[in-house]
Amino acid sequence: MTKMKKKFTRGEATTFISRKQALKRLQLSLNDFRRLCILKGVYPQEPVNRRRVNKGSSTPKVYYHLKDIQFLGHERVMQKLRDIKAHLKKAKRAKERGEMHTVDRLQRNFPAYTLDHIIRERYPAFEDAVRDLDDCLCLCFLFSRLPKERGVPVEQIRLSARLTVQFLHWVIAARALRKVFVSIKGYYFEADVNGVSVVWSVPHQLGLHDPADVDFKILRTFNEFYTTMLGFVNYRLYSSLGLAYPPALANEVDPSDYCQTGEAHEEFMASLNQPLLSRRGGEAEGNPAEPDDFPDEEAEGAEAASAARRKARAQQRLFNGCRFFLNRETPRQILCFVIRSCGGEVSWSPLSGPGSRYPESDQRVTHQIVDRPLGDSRLSGRAYVQPQWVFDCVNSGSLLPTGDYAPGLPPPPHLSPFAAYSADDADGGDEAAQLPYSATRSAPPDPVELRRPSAAAELEEEDDDEAEDAAKREAAAADAAQVGKQQKKQKKPSVVAEGTQRRTQDAKQAAAEERRLREMMLPKKHKQLYKKMVFSRKRQARESAQLAEKKQKRQRTA
C-alpha cells in the first residue's frame, strides 16, 4: 500500500513563504525586515496559484521565495540591525532615567555596518552596477534636493548631493551626455556610461510637493544602498578617466566671498565649473572616449550604429570654442552641466554664486543665455538666446540658428529626444508620429527586436535558433521586396524606356512569386511568426507612407 500523498507538502506550497512567517523565522520586526530586503535585493514574488501556496485559502498575502528568506538569514547586517534595536532600547531607558553620560556613551558607540559586501554580491561585475545606475541616480538626485525638515538625516542629503555632483563631473569630463529633455515634471538626461545608456531625472528648481503616499523610511533605505553603490561606481569611473578620487579641484579657489574655507571644496565642486585634478597631478585633460569604428558589420544594423556614433562625436565637440554667459534667471547648474558636457565654456555673474570664470563684459563671449524680455542693453558680438536653444542643439547634434530662440519670442517646440519620431521631421515635427506613454515604457517598436523574445518563447526548445533564423531570413527577403516596392512608388515619374519598365515589372513579379513559394514552404510553426513579422512591417510601412503623403500635401499647399 503506497503512502497517501498529503496536500500542500510539496511543490509551490513549500517554495513560498508568507511575510509573517518570514518575520517569525528571521525574528525581525517588519521595518527591519523591509530594510534588509531592500538592501539585499530580495523582492516579493507572485506564485502562479495562490490557493495552493496558502493551503486552500485565497487571502491576499505577500509571498517570498523560501530560499530567498533562508539566504537573508545568513546576512551579517541582520545581526547589526538587531544590535541597533537593542542599542536604541538602552539609550531610551538611560534617557528616561536621566543618565545622560550613558546616553552620550551609547551615542558614541552606535553600532555601524557597511554594505560593501552586499554591493559586491549583488553586482559581481562593474557592468551589472552600471545597468542599475538609473535607479541609483534618480533617487540620489531627488534626495540631494530635499530640505532639512523632511525627516531625512542631513548627512544623507549632503552625501547624496556630493555623490551626484561627482557623477556630473565625470559626465562632463567624459563628454558622455547624449540626450536632454525638459518636461513639466523635471529634466531627463541620458548619458553613455561604458556603452550603457543611463537615463535619470532631476527635479525642477521650484518647490517640492509634499506627497502624502510616499513612505520616506523605505526611500531612505534605498538611498542608503544607492549612495554606497554610487561611491564605488564613481571611483571606478574616475579611475577609468585617470582622475583622482575622491575628486580634488585642480586650481586654487578663493572662497572668501561665498563660504567658509571648510565648505569651499563642496561649493566649488557643486558649481560644476572647475576642472578636476588627475591622478598624476595637474589638470585632467579630459579625453572623451571616442567610439570605435567597426567597418565590417552586418548591413542591417551598420547604418544606424554608425549614425549614432557620428552623432555622439558631433555632440562631444558641439560647443567647442563657444563661450557662454548665463543670466541670473536661468537654471545655472543644469545649463553649466549641459554646456560643459559638450565642450563649451561657461560663466555667470559673481553675485549668482561661486565658480564664475569671466565677467559678463568679456569680449570673447559668443552666446548669452537669457530668459526674460531684454531691453536695449545688448552687447555686440554675441548671440542672445533662450535656454532651450542649448537643449535643442544637444538633442539635434548641431548648432541651430539662434534667431529662432531670441529672447521675447516664443521658441520652436522642444521635442523629446526619447520619442521615436519618423525620419521626415524637418519642419519641427508637426506631423511627427505620436507614441503613447506605454510605448516609452516597453521596448522600441522594432519588428525584429519585438519578435525575438517572443520567437524564443513560442517555438519549441529544439528548433529555437533554426526557426528564428528561418523566419528572419524570410522576413528579410520579404522586407527587401517590400522596400523595393515602396521605393518604386515614391520615385518621381522619370522618363524611362518602356522596355526597361516591363523588364523591371517582370522581375518584380518573379521576385514576388518566388517569395510566395518560399512562404508556402515554411513549416507551420514558423508561419505564424513570419506572418506576424510581415504584418508589423507592413503596418509601419503604411504609417510612414501616410506621413510622407501628408508632408507632400503640405509642401504643395505651402
Next chain:
Amino acid sequence: LFQADPAKPAAKRLRLSRNKKKTWRKLSRDVDNLLPEQTTAELIRRRSGGFFIDVGEPGQRRRQSRQQQQQAKVEGSGSSATSRILSGLRCHESLPSGAASAPAAESKRQKKFNSRPLDRLVKHAAAADQDKAAGPQTMDLWGSDPKPESSADTDIKDLVLHQMRCTRQAPVKRRFRTGTSSAPACPVPQPGASYNPSLADHEAMLAAATQSELVKESRAKRLHGQMERHFPGTAGAAAALAAANDKEMAAGLFESDSEGEGEGDDIVDKEVDDSTPSEPPPVAKSDQPAGRTSRKQNAEVRRQRAQAAELKRRKRQSVDLDRLTELSRQVGRSLAAGDRQRQARLAKRRERASGTKRLGRHRFEEPEAEFKLADELAPSLRQLRPEGDLFVDAVKSYQRRSMLEPRSRTAWRRKYPHKRYRKKGLEASADGEGK
C-alpha cells in the same frame, strides 16, 4: 562499534547520528561496559594530576586511524585549543577511540564546504585574515585591473575570498531571481509633456488624458446603471427623497387633492361563489406504460432506436465521405483556433512574467500622466510651474517593477478616552468605609 584497543585501527568508520544525546548515551554505555572500575573522568584526573597540558606523547609518532584523520579534519588541523585537547585524549591508551570525542556530525553545509576543492585556499585565507578587522574595504570594489570584466569572467575565488573576509562564513549559493520586468527604471514622459511641446504632441497628450477621463466616466455610469437595475430608485434616492418630502409637506394645501377622497371609501368586493366545489385539476398521464407490456414495449422502442441510430451513423459516414474537403477545412480551423489559444496563453504568460506582479492586497494602478492645458503652458522656462512629483514617480517605478508592493494608508482609527468606573458593590462598601 569501536575498538577498545587503540593499537588496532578501527576497521569501520564510526557512524554518528546528529542526535548528540543519543550518540553520547550509546557511547557512554559502551565505555561503562568496558571500564567498570574507573570512569573516564577519574582516569584522566589520576593520570594528569588534576589538570593537563597537552604536549602529545613524547617520542612517539601517532599513527592516526582513518577515523581519527577525519575527526582531525573536522576540528581543523590544530587551529583550536579544544581540538588539540581532544586529539590528546583520543590517543590515551585506556580510552576507546571514539569515547572522548563525539563530535557533532558535520552539517551538510560544512561537509560541502570541506569537500570543495577550493577548501584549502579558502581556509588559508580565513586563517590569515582572522585577526584582521573586517573594516571598510578600499574604494576599488571591482578590481583596478584594466582587464575586461564581465559577469562570466568574474574570478570565483576572488569573490569567495571577499565573502569569507566579510562574513567569516562559506558563501551560500543563491539563485538570483532578478526582476524580469521590462519596464525601464526611469520612465520618460510622453513628448506632449515637454515644457514647450509641439501642437501635435500636446494634442495627442490631451487626447490620451481625455480618453482616460471618459473611461472613468463610463465606468461610473456603468456602476450607476447597475445600481439602478438591482435597486431601482436608489440611484436617484436623494432626488426621490426630496420629492417625497415636498409632497408630504404640501399635502392638503391645494383644493384638488381633497375632492378625490370620498370615492376611495367604497370598496366593492367581487362576488365569490362558494356553493359548488371547484373541479380538481386534471392528472397528468405518464407516457410510460406499467407492467409486462411496458417492458416489451420498452425493448421494442430500444431496438427501434438502435436501428435508427445505426442507419443514421451509416448515412452520416457516407455523407462525410463526400464532405471530406469541408471536414478537413474544419479540422484546420479548429487546429488554428487551438494554435491561437496557445499563442494567447504564451503571450499572457510572457506578459505576466514581464509585467507588474500582483503582490498583496492592492493592485498596482498606473499613475495618471501629468499634463498641462493649453492655457497653462509656460511661455518661458523661467515661468514654468512644475507638475507632478518625482518622489511619487520613483515609488511607482519600484511598484511597477514589483520591487515594492502597493500600500495604502491605514485609516485613522479613533481612540476613545478610557472611562473609569467602579462596580456597584465596591462603591457601596467604600462609602460605608468612608463613613
